[in-house]
Amino acid sequence: MTISAVMQEYLAETYRIAAYQTEPYVSTSALAEAMQVTAPAVARMATRLRDAGYIEHEPYHGMRLTNVGEREALKSIRRHRLTEIFLVKVMGFGWHEVHDEADEIGAVLSDRLADRMEELSGYPTRCPHGEPIPSAEGMMPLVEDMLLTDVDPPTDLVISRVRTHDREKLLYLADLGLTPNKTITLVSRAPFNGPLRLRIGRDEQVIGNELAGVLRVARLP
8 A cells, every 4th residue: 555645644653652752652643733633533534554564553442653653753753853954954944834845845755865855965864854864764863852841940951852843932942042053041030930140152042831841951061
């Protein structure tokens, strides 16, 4: 069976969701929210993917990728993230502009073109938002980081990933200097999920818990 671009998109989103949780099964509701479709639409696609051997689907548990499904998911993720970094590094787009474009371009991108984009982008290991780029052999690099909201102050950190595609949030984060590879200090955090005070270079900024929740960080050596 020839896999369609839509099927690959579902598999890729299932992989992304599973990567941030301890449970290997991804719920129908979580996938529906991420794909911005209805739960019945996800259920119909799950049947197609299960029949094709790309997922295991357990009632009341959700979807789990098979080995074949994971390979297809990583192919899609690789094309998407290479397209994003190519649009930013080579074509001069902003990091807030490339997610939807990469969805459209990545769906029709050949492996040969993806490899060429990788070369022209300087063989990047991460996309503009800090997410790792799978290798051409289908290996996903291991990234060890944590939510900024889970860190106790005071701590020196480096921003690892930014987990949002919201245009306004990305613009605001860039304006604050909160982008991947930027070194920051978590100075303090107010109790009861209150705002966080960060030192970014010589400046201090206060951000809310909601915005902090999209930032993943790693401790400095």
